Amino acid sequence: MGPADPVLRPAALQDGQGSPHEPRGRQRRRRAGWRDRRIHPGVPPGIRQDERMNCPACGSETPGLRDGACTVCWYASKERPKPVRDRFAKLARLRELGVDPYGHAFDRTHDLRRAFEAFEEAEAAVEGAADGAADGGDPPELEGVRVAGRILSYRDLGGSAFAHIGDRDGRLQIHLRRNLLGDEGAALMDLLDLGDWVAVEGAVFRTRRGEVTVRAESLHLLTKTLRPLPFGKEEVADDGRRVVHSGFSDPASRYRQRYADLAVNPDVREVFRVRGRVVTELRRWLDERGFLEVETPVLQPLYGGALARPFSTYHHRLDRKMFLRIADELYLKRLIVGNLDRVYEIGHDFRNEGIDRTHNPEFTMLELYFAFADYEDVMELTETMVGDVAREVMGTTRFEYDGTAVDLAAPWARIRWDEAFSEATGLDPRRAAAEDLRALAKETGRADADELSRVQILDTLFSELVEGRITDPAFVYGHPIEMSPLAKPKRGEPEFAERFEVIVCGFELVNAFSELNDPADQWNRFAAQQRLREAGDREAMEIDEDYVRALEYGLPPTGGFGLGVDRLVMLLTGQTSIRDVVLFPILRPEEGRS
């Protein structure tokens, strides 16, 4: 405890008792006496005498001022919401009682879900045994259970209380009885709040109303919370479903304070549990097939591998500009040159562009390269892998996404790019006059069509008129070669590329091709990109001489793909915004704090 505190009021706990007729409740709460408590934590070690300052409000020593006061005065200030002030006072009272409000380890016997299951098993065993015997004795209990969690709800009945505690994926009722917990435990009960982390030890039993419950024989505070968590009240409807009343739903607050969102909304935890499983299963699937997981540079002197604007940064010792990668592609193919056959990487790419429902500037990409394969092999691999992962993680390949049924089971439709294009536009993508294409682009709402290159117009029209209509996953293959500077020309039709994209629910999930391995052709394609760049296309590529050198050492025939992991998770979890599958999506900075 801190040094003598000038603000600390004389302890309100006159250990005296009230009159014998005083209600027990009042005696208890007077004993709890937590109001207006303040205890100063003192100055942390390592702060020199001349670096210390005094709180203008209370005069005590402090290493810094939070909004012009020491932390104690800050929490006690009228500026704070009352629940925060109250909790801070309770925390001080806990310290007075010798309870550490920021406890240490606690050795659990079960997590909450398993405690529940263990009890049900014990119950079933007893009932089984009692079958032959005369009418069973005592109802079953499971003793010596030690569990921990956050207090989700609290119903105080005076002499006892029921609460629910929750952990990562479980939720369990606990019953706190004052006569079982003794003076210390009873005092602690009076200082609990929703959100506090607690642990109990006791026997699991079933209440008269049938709920599996831990009867606490001891109660421990693990961590006191100073801020009220925005719990909604939960009702269990007649059909057994949980209905949450009010709760925490403001999107901005949920993203900015994801910790509170996760603590309060089990559905959100579930989305990220699925996300974790998806990544694990992708890895396992690829590892089982002999793919080697590798890591290539995120910080690059020259970016490439996709058409996008990068984030740039600066390395001081090297005195040069660096970029955050927009794709892993060029490094991974260098590894195939180096005989690594089959490689993949799951990592973050960064693209300096707009933010919307399907785009976060920082996103997770799975890229994979497979020697001796072409894009048709990659199609098979893709549909099999995605279907297998969906089944493994979700138990099905059928989903409803944004009100539409989707089935990810293989085989997926295969659609020629040029045929889909002609069908949707009535124009031949190879032969149509640029003016006609431009006119059509304007019709579909592209006011800036005059400034776009032919390829950009083709791409725009395709996205606009074809992609949006596809819901079940489909391979769209055979893009115009000019749109695909890293892909091999299609056999027999060199104006198209051996490339495909997977379109599902109107967005792109995968981009893949037979990798271009002719160094001379690759150099020329880079040079063509360079021209576009010089003509003002800020997404066009630069020439990567080292990559061409690698190709000169021989890239075996290789198929490769990039899969947007965030988007796959969106599909599987039914989320329509990428922000709901990214734990901390990019937001504008917060103005003030509260």
Next chain:
RNA sequence: GCGCCGUUAGCUCAAUUGGCAGAGCAACUGACUCUUAAUCAGUAGGUUCGGGGUUCGACUCCCUGACGGCGCACCA
């Protein structure tokens, strides 16, 4: 970047034509030892997102800025 909508108590939301800023939950006080959206009685809680303006009077109308949602644009 453009358009529309929004921002009110810790959380979720009301507030008539411009006329005293309210409710539920959470909090606090009290009753209650099998409750479960616990219940009952009472109390407290507000820079109505920031700044400016119109008006006797602004949560409400006007201008401006910040943040967010949706749509468009940009963008795989």
